[in-house]
Amino acid sequence: MSNTPDIAGHYTKGDLFDRLQAALREDGVDPDNPSVATLAPYDQFHGRGLEVTEEIAETLTVTPDDHLLDIGSGIGGPARYMAARFGCRVTGIDLTEEFCAVARRLTVLLGLEARVDFHQGNALAMPFDDAGFAGAYSMNVSMNIADKGAFYGEIHRVLKPGGWLMLSEIALGPGGDPGGGPDYPTPWAATAASSFLVTPQQTKEGLKAAGFADIRLRETREEALAFGARSRELVERGEKPPHRAVQLVHGAAAAVMAANTARAFADAAILPVEVHCRKPA
Template sequence: MDRPVPPAVDFYSRHPISEGQVVDALRRQGKDLERLQPEDLYDLDQDHYGGLEAVEVLARRARIDAASRVLDVCAGLCGPARFIARRWGARVTGLDLNPERAAGARRLTARVGLARLVRMVRGDAQSLPFGAQAFTAVVSQEGLLHVPDKVGALSECRRVLLSGGRIAFSDWIVTPRLGDRERRRLEEWMAAVTLQSMDGYKALLARAGFGAIDAEDLSAEWIGILRRRLEMYRGRRADTVARLGQARYDEYDQLYTFFVGLVEAGKLGGARFSATAGPAAS
């Protein structure tokens, strides 16, 4: 019998940001697809809030440099992974659960000539297919919200990091104002599960074996970013309807409006966390 598709995989298989959308946009811009540079993708392949600037800050928190071995958990189309490799010359491994995104990420990386530095592995954040201490830094952006066992995933990040290695990630956070019905809708519509508060995440990081834990509330910054993203989505209506159909366009518009409303009401927000891997468990 076929195994059911996990909700997070289904959500991203139908998501408006995809390899196809990136390639179509490049064609419309008149780019020669055989001669692409990593920079040609920068406006198109980042599926998080705050664009490249947010990746820069995260990389600084993770103390990434040319010698780093970086794991990007929930890497999507590997946009942040390619940017880190290009900007710092670091070797980056992206990990994502969605098979289409993983395959699309590999093709985009090959198109811009970064396959030497960036590899994509399909896998689950809750059970990382890597040996202990394989990386010096772990990053993740707006992906852990989909992962049911967050302490399991963070413990896995700790396991694959060298002692003293750094983790830096951003994610949605909830406040006590979020109602049970709203929480259920986020789960049903956006595959957002076991959402954490700021303090909740800090406690999970400590349980997973991290120290020097720092948390920054990004909620105020995200409100403007989210409104602009929604406007941009609506601005590309004709293109999205042509690719995915009116029903899918409307569905995504509705759920994104609901999501932005929760952030505006202070029920949902965003935060960036960073921490240092403690001694490996014996």
């Protein structure tokens, strides 16, 4: 998410809901009666998909009274997963209007609209009151945001004192520093002009400067490489990979994007990271 006009355009073609319904039919799923599980290959639009969402959820303590914020919510998979798992409320915000529209339709189909809602908006100026959320998470979003300080500061503003933040992001690795990074296109950017990668250390420093504490960062490159290997084995056997969201969103360009990302992971030009921190009470 960013105020750069071409960011949303990278993710939208105008027929996403129809393409998703067709993909579900091909899987043998009634598109009018999906479940959190049958949507998971398509609605978890971030690295390793549902696997990462489940990993993050395992680290959280969430009660049904909590209200969570999903920043860069895409078509709503993680928000619906969190609401179904914890019984909590989740609000999502995303720059791409088509993502929000599809997210709302899917949420109604799953009967979760009383607990999950979505707003189209910019992560640097969120339409939410101060100190309104018990926790927030963001998955593969900050790569599109140049002003990381404003991003972290806005999240800090909307969290309650003591509220937590989880980030699952792509960072610039030693193989891509200085001035390096992946070949483009990637799932998050068509060119380097809309990709704003920083190192893990810069991520930690930015969060600290925004007022966050208890910052813990974990690199997950080995997990990403293993997930990629398992996915390739499935495809070689004629099966579908567990994560098909990139193909759904980007169509024919997805193969090149996936290859560029896999090569960058292998070369350590980029590093997947998970960050947990907290707004001081």
